[in-house]
Amino acid sequence: MQSLTNRKKVVSNKEMTWVEKLYLPAILGGMRITLKHIFSKKTTISYPEQKREFSQVYRGMHVLKRDEKGAERCTACGLCAVACPAEAITMVAAERKKGEEHLYREEKYAATYEINMLRCIFCGDCEEACPKESIFLTDRIVPADLKRGEFVYGKDKLVEPVDKPIDISKRQTPEVLEFKKNKKLTHNR
Ligand code: SF4
Ligand code: SF4
Numbered sequence: 001m002q003s004l005t006n007r008k009k010v011v012s013n014k015e016m017t018w019v020e021k022l023y024l025p026a027i028l029g030g031m032r033i034t035l036k037h038i039f040s041k042k043t044t045i046s047y048p049e050q051k052r053e054f055s056q057v058y059r060g061m062h063v064l065k066r067d068e069k070g071a072e073r074c075t076a077c078g079l080c081a082v083a084c085p086a087e088a089i090t091m092v093a094a095e096r097k098k099g100e101e102h103l104y105r106e107e108k109y110a111a112t113y114e115i116n117m118l119r120c121i122f123c124g125d126c127e128e129a130c131p132k133e134s135i136f137l138t139d140r141i142v143p144a145d146l147k148r149g150e151f152v153y154g155k156d157k158l159v160e161p162v163d164k165p166i167d168i169s170k171r172q173t174p175e176v177l178e179f180k181k182n183k184k185l186t187h188n189r
Contacts, residue, residue: 054139056170059122061140062115063166064159065133067105072159073134074113075106083129088119106132113158117142117151128179136168 019025045052054060065073076093094111096104103109126135145151160166 056173057176058139059124059137061117061138061142062126062153062158063136063138063140063168064110064113064155065136065168066160066162066165069102069105070162071101071103071105072109073105073132074110075108075132075134076110076113077108077131079129079131080126080135083125084120085123085125086119086121088116089126090114090116110155113155115153115158117153118148136166136171138166138168138171140166 067073076091078091078093081087081089081091091110091113093108096107096109122137124137127137142151142153
């Protein structure tokens with residue numbers, strides 16, 4: 001069969017010469033390759049001592065945002081869960097009671113909201129599907145753990161702290177905003 005590249009080598013069973021039997025040329029050849037890699041530019045970094053700078057739109061751990069008054073933006077509409085190709089999102093909706101307006105922005109809210117980080121493929125579809133600008137992916141990495149159950153993140157890990165908002169402004173590039181605007185126009189047709 002004709003080869004697709006010119007890299008294939010025919011294996012030879014011929015007897016080794018006495019020079020080859022010394023293995024010195026092969027060892028020196030190997031050392032040459034090792035030395036070349038020692039002094040060439042490294043493609044890896046020594047994490048966690050060194051950290052790589054992520055793209056502004058890197059898709060890492062999610063955040064559920066609050067509005068400017070500190071109320072949760074999520075209205076438990078379920079669109080993020082429907083859009084999720086990995087079926088990683090589950091939630092239970094509840095009705096806001098009188099006096100809870102400062103906690104939840106809409107009349108319906110997510111009493112529980114969970115993302116299974118082991119199922120999630122960080123595609124960002126949930127962020128794009130959300131009509132309330134509630135869920136965003138961030139540049140935070142989901143930390144490693146030993147138990148599978150620990151990867152099911154609830155509201156305690158997802159909703160941003162009132163006093164420590166998670167900055168997602170860098171994700172709002174003109175291209176992203178334009179994309180979201182066009183998507184909303186298409187949905188409203
Ligand atoms: S990033 Fe993608 S896979 Fe992960 S929860 Fe959102 S929609 Fe699902
Ligand atoms: S995060 Fe957004 S899309 Fe998901 S349930 Fe809440 S409001 Fe709806």
